[in-house]
Amino acid sequence: MSEVFTGNFTQQEPIPEEAIEAAVRVMRHGRLHRYNIVAGEVSEAALLEQEFAAFTGSTYCLAVASGGYALAAALRAVGVGVGDKVLTNGFTLAPVPGAIASVGGVPVFVEVTDHLVMDLTDLQVKIASSGSRVLMLSHMRGHLVDMQALMAVCDAAGIAVIEDCAHTMGAAWNGVASGTQGVVGCYSTQTFKHLNSGEGGLLVTDNAEIMARATMLSGSYMLFDRHIAGAPSAVFEDIRLDTPNCSGRMDNLRAAILRPQLKDLPARCKAWNARYREVENGLRNVPAVRLVERPSNEDYVMSSFQFLLPEMDGAAIHDFVNRVATRGVELKWFGADQPSGFTSRHDSWRYAPSQELPQTDRVLAGLLDLRLPLTFSLSDCAQIARIIRDEVMKGRS
Ligand SMILES: *Cc1c(COP(=O)(O)O)cnc(C)c1O
Secondary structure, eight states: OOOOOOOOTTOOOOOOHHHHHHHHHHHHHOOOSTTOOOTTOOOHHHHHHHHHHHHHTOSEEEEESOHHHHHHHHHHHTTOOTTOEEEEESSSOTHHHHHHHHTTOEEEEEOBOTTSSBOHHHHHHHHHHHOOOEEEEEOGGGOOOOHHHHHHHHHHHTOEEEEEOTTTTTOEETTEETTSSSSEEEEEOSTTSSSOSSSOEEEEESOHHHHHHHHHHHTOTTOGGGOSSSOOHHHHHHHTTTSOOOOOBOOHHHHHHHHHHHHHHHHHHHHHHHHHHHHHHHHTTOTTOEEOOOOTTEEOOOSEEEEEOTTSOHHHHHHHHHHHHHTTOOOEETTOSSOOSSOOOGGGOTTSOOOOOHHHHHHHHTEEEEEOOTTSOHHHHHHHHHHHHHHHHHHHO
8 A cells, every 4th residue: 555645735833822812912902903002002013013124134114914915015115107017037926927917017027947046147138128127026935046146137237126025934045034135025924924814914125215105005094103113204204195095004913913923933944944854855866856956045944845857748747746646745736737726827827918938938847846834744744755756756667
């Protein structure tokens, strides 16, 4: 009998008791709206912003309704408007081109490399051909591009970089927190990311004017002085009547759930990486499997695992994915013809102009992905790797 894995790939850990108690306190007093405070009170949302700014080493932080909302607010706050081209990754998740489309922008996709990061040569080509002034850089699946090299390219061309850190909260490049090299960093606290409030997003920046615009956009009315990690009030003087209110605030209930989780984040990051390495070790030296080697400058946080099967054709991969599925291992294949589940292929975003990305198509054709929720033990991870290895070998015999 071949072994079958019985874990659930979408089951996250429960919310910690301390967070549940904090949520109950907010519900008991009833002031869920972030600007609903009594004299002398600082709201949970404002405290979360202060703590997350400190966590990333940023001057300012804004808590919003989702990661996608943070991305759209960042684009608008840096000045992207209708018809403006925005450079972004050809390999990312749908909320990224979606955020660009939501402000009337036009995504210009940049190729991905075999290391699953943005191709900096293609970036330079696309900067020149598009004339775009903004890059929305998605650290897709937790893989950080050489940030020094990327920032050198963008600084030289006068490109503002917005970082999508939905998969890199807690990660760093050369010791600098992901989300703080670009002008704005955006994070998600949706259930499948590194903090879980169901839905939610965070935006960090050191730029006071961008912060003030994002705050007005999020729906601060004229209550922006109730932020403690917000832009100085004087900065709002120039922009407060010119910036539309596109409500997308975070509420105190979510913020209360997130604050205790943020304290635990470093420990959780270690736990994810231990699981990642367990799978990585189990898949080392398996013929046909190519692992994504990680540069030493990168401090990653891997809540998912990626590997490539570059030698197999589509039919063989399709068959392989089905075989591992019957043994309880859920793999996402980025090369499938039809989008399913969480889409991540540029050709399934037809609202964006269709673009030729031969290198990205080739990489995605052989790319597989699995989630590593913290509810999996290390031995679960070892078992998952054994099943994958077993079925890769069978496919070759
Ligand atoms: C989840 C995700 C987002 C946006 O997050 P939401 O909070 O769901 O809007 C952005 N980018 C990537 C790569 C994501 O995976």
